[in-house]
Amino acid sequence: MRIVFRYSLCALLVLVYLNASAQANKDAAAEKCRQALEFEDNGDYNAALKLLADAQRLEPTNSSYVYETAYVWYLQKKYQMVIDVLVKLKDKTDSFDRIYQLWGKCYDVLNQNAKAVAIYEEGLTRFPKSGCLNYEAGLIWADKPDLNTALKYFEKGIAGDPAFADNYYWAAKVYCNSNEAMWGMIYGELFMNLEPTGERWQEISKLLYDTYKNQITFTAPGKPYVQSFSKRPTVMVDKGFKASFSTVYEPTLYIAAIPESAIDLNSLDRIRQSFLKTYFNWHYNTKYPNILYNYQDKIAKADCIEAYNHWLLSAGDEAAFKTWKAQNPAKWQAFATWYKANPLKLDEGNQFFRGQE
Numbered sequence: 001m002r003i004v005f006r007y008s009l010c011a012l013l014v015l016v017y018l019n020a021s022a023q024a025n026k027d028a029a030a031e032k033c034r035q036a037l038e039f040e041d042n043g044d045y046n047a048a049l050k051l052l053a054d055a056q057r058l059e060p061t062n063s064s065y066v067y068e069t070a071y072v073w074y075l076q077k078k079y080q081m082v083i084d085v086l087v088k089l090k091d092k093t094d095s096f097d098r099i100y101q102l103w104g105k106c107y108d109v110l111n112q113n114a115k116a117v118a119i120y121e122e123g124l125t126r127f128p129k130s131g132c133l134n135y136e137a138g139l140i141w142a143d144k145p146d147l148n149t150a151l152k153y154f155e156k157g158i159a160g161d162p163a164f165a166d167n168y169y170w171a172a173k174v175y176c177n178s179n180e181a182m183w184g185m186i187y188g189e190l191f192m193n194l195e196p197t198g199e200r201w202q203e204i205s206k207l208l209y210d211t212y213k214n215q216i217t218f219t220a221p222g223k224p225y226v227q228s229f230s231k232r233p234t235v236m237v238d239k240g241f242k243a244s245f246s247t248v249y250e251p252t253l254y255i256a257a258i259p260e261s262a263i264d265l266n267s268l269d270r271i272r273q274s275f276l277k278t279y280f281n282w283h284y285n286t287k288y289p290n291i292l293y294n295y296q297d298k299i300a301k302a303d304c305i306e307a308y309n310h311w312l313l314s315a316g317d318e319a320a321f322k323t324w325k326a327q328n329p330a331k332w333q334a335f336a337t338w339y340k341a342n343p344l345k346l347d348e349g350n351q352f353f354r355g356q357e
Contacts, residue, residue: 016257029058033065036072045072046267063094069081079106095129097123104136113140129159131164138170147174155353158187162351165194172204178213182229182249183354184290185211189353192312193295193344202315209316213263216253216271221261226254243290252278269309276300291352295344300344309333 033084035279041186049072055065066089070082086103089095100123107116114232120137124130151174157167166252195201202229203318215227256274260267276296279285285293299308307328314321325332 002069010140010274026059026062029055029062029065030057032173033068038066040068040072040075045076048072050065062094063089063099065093067096067099067102074102074106077109079110081108083184095126095187097127097133099123100127101132101136103223104133108136108140116140129160131161131167133157133158135164135166135170138167142170143181143221147178152237155355159351159353159355160274162346162348162353165195168194169200170206172207178232179228181211181215182246184208186290186352189312190344191291194346196339196343196351205313205315209265209313212268212271212313213316215261216257218257218263222258224257225256226250226257229253245290248282248284248288252282265313265317267308268313269306272309273300273305274297274306278343292325292351298342299338302338304335304338305330307331308339311335 003302004029032051032055036048036055039048039051047289049069051139052065052072056062056069059065066085068091070085073079073081083106086099086106089099090103100119104116104119107119116185117137117140118167120133124137125135127133129187136152138150138153138157139155141147154167154171154174157164158171161167168187172184172186172191174186175181175187178184185208187207192201192204192208210353213230214296217225217227229250230244230247252275253271253280256271259274276293279293280297294304296308299305310321310324
């Protein structure tokens, strides 16, 4: 019994040692990769490749380090090398959607769009909810241009991967420049909450402001004219048809604009606040639930909606925003503090896309 116990104890100690050693290698590999990404961001590709090679030696079964190596080659425009290594990665058990994304982008850069789309489609059969693969496929169709097909991919990506911002960005741009601008307004605002800084945020902020300004005009003070934000009067539901949200969106926007005589940053804040109150007072939230308006209501209850609306549309009139901010420092600070602690979180349990209408 002692011999058996001794052997069992030795085996257990060896197992513990091996597990500890494997974990140490895993941790060291992860640190090597972290350092490599820093060098990559700074354009020192040789240093990045050396560290990634070290990471692969420490944890050879982890496909992520091979992928990161391929990405550095992509940055160096060594596209065939990237393709050759990603082909070997795609069928591994730890494969992931970005492998197909990078693989397809190589063909896209090489002007082989048909091959790129085929790669994205292959990836989508394995990762049907992938935000990045739907986004890349959508971009190719947008370039053709076939915007209807592009939107199908963007909105499929929004539905499948609600936290992936890029699909909202492109859907907003396409819709705001179409006869379905309402959806651009919603997707654009969702995007801005997912990516609340940067050049793209500025672009969409101005796009939303300009869309309001172009779509809402006045024949006289108190007499607004709201152009069509959507041409979609009905939608299919399980038991037939129902009115589209646009049938309540436009009249509600019209009513909200009646007290105004022009569209500017301050009047848009008042219009948006009035719209939000009507949306809930008339119980549109039960018939047309929308997580964006629920979030706006949360902001309003925190007494931060005025600051939020000015911030959201600030790129449309930067001078007016600076004036408002200078005149309302307490409101701005309260919003900044609240917003940092209460970001809009999008996931499969809290999302919005047009197909839910």
